[in-house]
Amino acid sequence: MTRTARQPFELRQHPLLTLAICLAVWLSAAPETKAEQEAAPADTTTQAPEPDRAPADAERAEADPSIALRGSVWRTKAGIVFLRTPVGLLTLSSKTTLKDLKGSHEVAFWVHERSAVVEIRKRSDGSLVHRYLSGPMAPGPDDSKTLRWWTADGEQTVHPGTQEQKLSAYREGDQLTVEVDESQTVVGVHDLQFDLQISQAPPAGSQARVLLSGTVSKLKSNFVFLRTPVGVVMVNAKIGLPPVKVGHALTLQIDNGRVAVESAKAGKSAPRGSAAPVAPTTAPF
Numbered sequence: 001m002t003r004t005a006r007q008p009f010e011l012r013q014h015p016l017l018t019l020a021i022c023l024a025v026w027l028s029a030a031p032e033t034k035a036e037q038e039a040a041p042a043d044t045t046t047q048a049p050e051p052d053r054a055p056a057d058a059e060r061a062e063a064d065p066s067i068a069l070r071g072s073v074w075r076t077k078a079g080i081v082f083l084r085t086p087v088g089l090l091t092l093s094s095k096t097t098l099k100d101l102k103g104s105h106e107v108a109f110w111v112h113e114r115s116a117v118v119e120i121r122k123r124s125d126g127s128l129v130h131r132y133l134s135g136p137m138a139p140g141p142d143d144s145k146t147l148r149w150w151t152a153d154g155e156q157t158v159h160p161g162t163q164e165q166k167l168s169a170y171r172e173g174d175q176l177t178v179e180v181d182e183s184q185t186v187v188g189v190h191d192l193q194f195d196l197q198i199s200q201a202p203p204a205g206s207q208a209r210v211l212l213s214g215t216v217s218k219l220k221s222n223f224v225f226l227r228t229p230v231g232v233v234m235v236n237a238k239i240g241l242p243p244v245k246v247g248h249a250l251t252l253q254i255d256n257g258r259v260a261v262e263s264a265k266a267g268k269s270a271p272r273g274s275a276a277p278v279a280p281t282t283a284p285f
Helices: 002-013 015-046 054-062 161-167
Strands: 066-077 080-085 088-093 105-112 115-122 128-136 147-151 154-158 175-180 186-190 193-198 209-220 223-228 231-236 249-255 258-264
Touching: 066 088, 080 105, 088 105, 115 147, 128 147, 161 175, 161 186, 193 231, 209 231, 223 249, 231 249
Parallel strands: none
Antiparallel strands: 066 080, 066 105, 066 209, 080 088, 088 193, 105 115, 115 128, 128 175, 147 154, 175 186, 209 223, 209 249, 223 231, 249 258
16 A cells, blocks of 8 residues: 555656566566465365365264254144244144243254254243253263263263153163253153154255155055155155155155155165155154
């Protein structure tokens, strides 16, 4: 800025000096441009850590079954909550909990192979209302009485708290649902089921993710009933399902706003690739 301000004055008083300066500026322009060009790859390299996070996400996405959804409370009944998600209706039901959910609550829902997580928070301030962990009961990493469950952030150790007596009725590997507080202490042992209805593709950029593989068990009207490890999923054929028959293998994948469904005849594994949403899935936690 200082040189630019002085040059007009110097141009008038020293023509030869001005010419020399212009020549020097012209000669130095090429090296500077080259340096700038060589600097660009370095900037790209400094942003390389972003791909470093991809493997963890990829591993999570490769789990089959795998589900990651967020929803808002639409309707509630005693022990039943209906949630609107980017892909359709998600219903949670229980005989022992889910009695205090409100329209001001939001729900995050994950499934990872045999494990599942339901996290309910107040929309206003994000404070935790309930967090349920479901999966095979596993002992903690040491000789203490802690237990270990899968969460959206990976496996975490939880403390039995006042529920130690109830938990003692279960053995390692038993499928179990517990409620934990923010200190990762068990505050309840519950039954919990879910129904997932995927009736539309999520909007572009949505974080909704589904990966389910199974076998066609029934065909009715415009729906295909897909038997998966998390229950029977009813898939709307109008969303681009390829022609299938009972016994065909089917894989449904939703990721980054895209829906893909591929099928294979009985006895052959399904690849991945046509479009499709889904409806009721029933599975106990």
